Amino acid sequence: MDKGTYDANYKKLVGGGFEGADAVEKEKPYVGKIKPNKYYVVMKGEKLKNLIVAQSRAARFKLWVARVVALVLVWAVVVQLMWLGDAIAPRVLKFRSSYSFPCPRIYKNNGYRLVSSNGGLNQMRFGICDMVAIARYLNVTLIVPELDNTSFWNDHSQFADIFSVDYFIDSLRDEVRILKELLPAQKRKVESESLFSMPPVSWSNMTYYYNTVLLRIQEHEVLHFTKTDARLANNGLSVEVQRLRCRANYKVLRFAPAVEALAKKIVQILWHRGPFLVLHRQYEMDMIAFSGCSEGCNELEIEDLTKMRYAYPWWKEKEIDSEKKRNDGLCPLTPEEVTLALRALDIDRNIQIYIASGDIYKAEKRMASMRAAFPNLVKKEILLDPSDLEPFQNYSNRMAALDYYLSIESDPFMPSYGGNMAKIVEDHRRYLRYKKTILLDRKVLVDLIDQYKNGTLSWDSFSMLVKEAHVNRMGNPAKRLEVPGKPKVEDYFYTNPQECLPQVPEPSTDI
Template sequence: MADAKLSNGGLHSHNRAPSKEIRRRSLLLIRATSATRLLLLLLALHMSCTIFRFAIPLYLSPDRRFLPCTMAGNPALHSQGEAAPSKSKRGMASLVHKKEREETEEGGEKDDGGEFWRQPDGLGFRPCLNFSEEYRRSSRRMMEVGGGEEATMRRRFLMVVVSGGLNQQRNQIVDAVVIARILEAALVIPILQVNAIWGDESEFADIFDEVRFKKELKDDVRVVSSLPPNFLTARPSADSIRQFDIDEQWILSHFLGRMKRNRVLLLRGLDSRLSKDLGPDLQKLRCKVAFSALQFRPAIQAVGNALAARMAEKGPYLALHLRLEKDVWVRTGCLPGLGAEADRVIHQERTRKPRLLTSRIDMLPHQRYLAGLCPLRATEIVRLLKALGASASTRIYLAGGQPFGGEEAVRPLLSEFPKLYNKTSLAMAGEIEQFEHQPSVMAALDYIVCLKSQVFMANHGGNMQRAMQGHRAYLGHRKHITPQKKGLVQLFMGNYTSTTDEQEVHDVIRKMHEDSVGAPSNRTDRKGRDVIAYPVPECMCR
């Protein structure tokens, strides 16, 4: 018993002596267990993100906080606040990388270049705006002041109201300069009509560099900020141009007499009214306005340049104008292919606003699709890009608005090309918030980043596509992919998809696009081509 007591007493005495050490070890064990649990939780989140193909394991929100997966809660944007057709209500901001996160990635794969980045042969063409001697003499005559009386041009004023989105406005401003030149009138800085869809109340100087605009055109058309004081009470002769394909003689016969009488002419409805086949000097003037005079104001240009520089930090990038917005599906008469509910929403909107359907109203959606008149869907964009040589490491800048259907609409693209960015994901805190209520300025940022990309592709035609095509050609025929949609649709719906090796499909697609990557194309080869999209031969020579 004594021995036992000694043993027990010795045991208890031993346990009491190191009690602090036991507590320390217990605390370390508890901490290790908590850390292990946290690690397992993060691993589970990562696996769930991977399984569901979300954009990135951790999402850096616009206010620079990390949130699990893409659960940032940004709603997908739909016109008139309508719910998304899919269950997902997250916006595009949750699908693209934040710039800061990529910079923390170790050993990130770089795009290895190759065939996809190969530029077309420009055939030695370069910008050259060599106006004729007659044009230059006329310019001197219009600009000179003599005899104590202002020259003709200073006594006539053209005012114009331009409408639509950014690139529609650009086109109309170009044509307004040309009309002012034909009428030998001074051009008052164009009035931008409030956009009915976006509610953008921006004025000319909010978007464009007014000082540069005047300076670049000083030898062509006198540009003034407003009417002189003695004209402010004058009632201008107002008109809307309803006829298409009007030329110099039509303009002179319809407006010159009225301008001489009233001295101030106010025009509306310039969109796509002026002939695409004007004389060589007026075509050159169009190029001068579009590619040199009409630049964005410095603050916008600086932000756009910064976004483009961040895209280019790790090599070349593709700019993709997605064109999957709701209004695109409504206007084209096509269906988004996201299920019956999405199709119903588009059909109802088109029925409610039949004027939005732009052309060929007698064609059914499926007929339009087979004719290549619809935007490519995300799965089709993926197949096209992969066939042309894009890889999973290709960095892609997404231009344009929110796709109809949100995350669901672009998930196939994100799955194959995870390095997707847009202006929101590239911008630093406070950089673009100043422009949030100016959709035209946000579109201008897209324009700048797209123009500076190594490769550009518009998923569907339109004003942005034509502007990019011509501007990139003017800067040296930078690669511009034009999807051959009719051929692609027939290929994807044919036997190739089930009986032919995928590599053979890629070979067919590459062959199909050999002449659709931005090589020089003569405008005069086909009547009605716009010199803003095809600057050869009037605006480029070799």
Template structure:
């Protein structure tokens, strides 16, 4: 299929625009059967554009325009670099231990053994493992290698040692926390009772662990914390935050087979293009079912996704259209492609698309592949899914705000503020609904407002990002210890629809806005 030129786009779009205008003029005179039929088709077109299964006038979206920054209704003079964050040379990751951070206590002198049962998907469990190390430090406990979740939706039987390099994990954190693979047999024999099991409330402060967990640990010598995900507060001491970073960005290293294959895939992409974009398309059936959203597939879609929803207990009934208006629905692959083209990525851009089984299969992916001819997936480059591949891309695009997206966004900030694009589905939803009623120039020029990032510590590791003191790169923010603003830019400056950084969130320094 030939690439569409600018003139082709203008002709096609002008025709569409004139048809809509003519329909409006007709409505003012007489309502004819022809108009009623045309109106019906128009409504169906609005529905179909949300599904991602149908490509309509693909050529219209091929017209490119360099994006310009908008802030609070004012156009900035400089254009935005869609490939590189302006903060990439001004900040760097810094998670080293400070001199006054005491070393780890020995196994014999520790207050007991802390066992962790992680919960959820792999990246949710990764957050649990990261926090488990910090909790062990708070309790002066010896951490037993965490158990991964085998019972959640995915029924993944992988153990910690199957995914992560356990020996590296233990040795790299030896100065912070004592970690063992299992409680020694002689210690187990001396225990009068098995480890005490308890579940901690989510986002508990360190003081909670000291008040409620430590006494039991001292009495029983072993405590197991179940469903351990997001059980530690985000706002804790900076030295403990740095420990979080050392765990997440350094100690949790993938096993050698995964690491080697990941490097091989990265090399293949870099041999084809000097830079590429990694897209996390979270458009699998389980994600859509859990979201409660509807994508225009009729009774077949409702039945299929409804059956999947039954696998979760106590999921509330949701209003699909209401969820879309609130920005809770993942963008379709088609919508992700339109967003990227509107931001200025040409159809010759190399994409690596990370995803599981896409709902709708090749038909759903076709619009995205038509917009970007250099389209690659893990099936095309390797036999297994590789999460280590994503941090190496020049630009990372995420289609949701799940655990993987949060962890990678934080990792990329820590690793030098690599460009990250996050769509604001709430704002984009209304834009996509009316795209056929506007010129391409209008579509692209909708506010590219830059606003301070917001989110938890895993997304914005502010304690682990330091300003470069080089005189050529003075930090643009006065203090490296200011925590990220949680104020919505949309609330302050009007509608944020597209952003070249975080889809509406600044991928600038995690230390502030």
């Protein structure tokens, strides 16, 4: 065999070109310029084939092992990072898993409903949740509610300034169709014809909506609700309706990104310093004026408050017996009364007390005793730079949204009055496995305070009686009060939505 023939055959050998008998016949090596050594071994065809197969299997096995090892290592790293994140991340910044929105519910659409919410932020929040439930069970399309811009607070914030619109729409799409605005055809219909508007009857059950409201929607295609507050009954509704109201309130009405980011920043600052109690103080001038509660006010202050009450014709109650109302437990507690309650309950004087409220009436004078007893009083205006709050200034509902978020996150929460903010926060904290909410019994408390002030009770006796009166008022599980025919007297659904509350062991009553 000449060198050229060998070169051709060698290339076939290296490339796997010889098989079977041909490989055996042409296995003689060329011994010209190539020097045999321990790395150069020419094997018979069958042995070469077996070696190649074995090497291929070994390579695949090694690759498989390498992949398994890599996956184990990656998983170990992920577990370590998750553990590390839980260990060092602030509670407010914990990782939130991505939310998968539900599939849309398919149903025959019976029409469209526009909604104008009324009242302050929390009153509107109740109403929006009711509107979701009504739209779901009437099979109508709900247009994103319009917020009240004409009430006493004169806040021109829109829905998107307070709540996350897209999350509101997408997270409810398995129940109800929600649009940001009417479709072009319905817009033209509304523009060419008069829009049918109505305030639905308050405290109604679903029968009213099926028998009366649905007929109006089918007749006019587009219906406008002019009010949303207290449009559904507290009791007598199906569990499905009640639970949808809860879902809308707790899980769907997420605050807008700007509101949530700033609220989290405040929470992080507070947690960095230690535990904090949120005190919801409803002692603004308009609250005192409209309630007619003038405990601790001098004659000039009482005169100013009375003038304010008469200046607003929509506030029907003008002549008010302040003392009687206070003794019945119907007045907001004064800052001095709240201070005595906090001390009697043995609240740590060094705890941070975050004041969730607007401007306290005569704050310099009325808050003096609280500052002396609890030196760590804080407000968002103290904790944040003015530039942080600038987009929220002059928008009472946005400021209220920040306070709402803080109230949910606080260690204990204490309202000094039973307004809408106190009710909805109490409700939300019940839902979160009964987070401690100190619900002051104002009627009992003012009586004990008066006895302590006139010397009838010593401090130790006063403190003991205050503790006894509140041992079961820490946000414990409770059955909602029903008063047939008098819905306003009943426990409000959004204060104690028992159909939605988690079943937990009886909570501790320790203060």
